Amino acid sequence: MNSIQSDPFVRNEREKEIASRSDRLADLFEKRAALHDREGSFPFENFADLRESGYLALTVPKEFGGEEASLYEMILAQERLAKGDGSTALAVGWHVSQMLQLRMNLSWPQKLYTDFCRRVVEEGAMINKFASEPSTGSPSRGGRPQTAAVRTEGGYLLTGRKTFSSLIPILDQFTVTAFVEDEEQVCTFFVRKGPGVSIEETWDTLGMRGTGSHDLLLDAVFVPEDAKIENSDGEGAVGSGMSDHGGALLHIPACYLGIAWAARDFAVKFAADYRPNSLPGPIAELPHIQQKIGEMESELITARTLLYSVADRWDRLPAARASMKPELGLTKTVATNAALRIVDLAMRIVGGSSLSRSLPLERMYRDVRAGLHNPPMEDTVIAMLAQRAIREAGGL
Known part of the structure; x- marks a missing residue:
């Protein structure tokens, strides 16, 4: 029996279409999973398939050409994707969940958010937020980041190391948390790959070997003033949204x-x-x-x-x-x-x-x-x- 027809959690035609796409992608990913696991390599071809299928726009608002998936629809898509390759599902999950969060809390400056949403839909751009560090452990424990943001003309210079940086092999941009010393607060910054940004390939683990969660190194990376997104209290440039509360x-x-x-x-x-x-x-x-x-x-x-x-x-x-x-x-x-x-x-x-x-x-x-x-x-x-x-x- 078709797993979609027999799945009680697929409730309507839209969810059936979302589930069907994930099933098709999972079939492709399953054929590649063993090799990427053995090599510990990043599955770039899986992400090409995700981009081609439109999956990366799953949680982007409809006004920018996305599918505006609900939380329920997102997990339906993600669960079935993971049947083919857990590493790929977990890695892309950080992107689609970040886009869902951004849709809820509206924490980015409006122009940055609008431009990025359109890039996700038109180019397959992706995002992840990097907060974990060697000396602080999981950010959920509340440790202050050692990554420092120092004011300079027109913006900030960021220096530090982030661990568990899933998706970093394929990302052209990302957000990071850093402590702004002259403001005595933790802030989030939108960073583009460029001078001072490098990757140390440290990800050689027991499981989830294909997530590309290497260390991200920042060495006096310039971030313009308008790329400072929010402070540690979540106060952003837009600020009219609501928290997704996890x-x-x-x-x-x-x-x-x-x-x-x-x-x-x-x-x-x-x-x-x-x-x-x-x-x-x-x-x-x-x-x-x-x-x-x-x-x-x-x-x-x-x-x-x-x-x-x-x-x-x-x-x-x-x-x-x-x-x-x-x-x-x-x-x-x-x-x-x-x-x-x-x-x-x-x-x-x-x-x-x-x-x-x-x-x-x-x-x-x-x-x-x-x-x-x-x-x-x-x-x-x-x-x-x-x-x-x-x-x-x-x-x-």
Whole structure:
């Protein structure tokens, strides 16, 4: 049965079209995934396909020629894309989620935003925001960036190093956080590749090897005054939008559930087809194999239901977004842990051959582990849930 027809989370014709495009792209990416994983190389050809298909304009406003996808539609597209290659889905997810955030919070100067949206639609331009640094760790922990912005005539000079800079091999522009010393505040700057910008190829990891998340080096990079976007409080040049309160980060759990979904499909097909000569039929008929398949289904259905219900509520109730932060974080935590469990079960079903690089499961097993280190972190989510429960009980 066609997976789109049987998917309860595809609700209408527009969503069917979005899902179909992602399925077509995933089929292409799947054929290249093993090679890029083995080499740790960036899949430039995948991004050429994304550009050609119009995918990069998924969350750009319609007034600039984009598709103006909702959060629900974005995660639908991202989850299915990840079935083909998790690295590509996670990497492009930073771009489409950034464009969704920008559409919500209107933090860029109007001309910069308008021009960039048109470039995304017409040229396939992409963006990501780089905030992680070696000495501060995840920006979600609140560390002050060591990257410094020093005032100079007509703008600023930026110097520093950013880590986990996904997409950097293909980006012509990006935003970075930096501490403006004479203003005593953290600001975000729009930076174009040019003099003083370099890449140190440090990304050689266990999983998600094709995201191109190398270190970005800035050495007295000039940024004009009008490319200073916002300060640490999110006060931008436009400032009339609203925060997404982390909603766009649902592209992360969508990616890991997509990988897990692909692992589930592989394992179930293997179980239905594999007939060892010690058995009268396929291993899918064995009770302990059916137990594992049922456990995979339980994990996948539960996590997907939470993911899509939270996204739907976020779309429908803008005024409630600020109070949904614990649920958004919980969705990521539940999805990531479910993905780990599903891929583990898939490998147990397939057996020792699942360790072979000739099969995709060992790559999927490594890729889903990366979800543990994407924001928000599990301890932070659990603390938020606990604090809210205590407040509701009148304890704080």
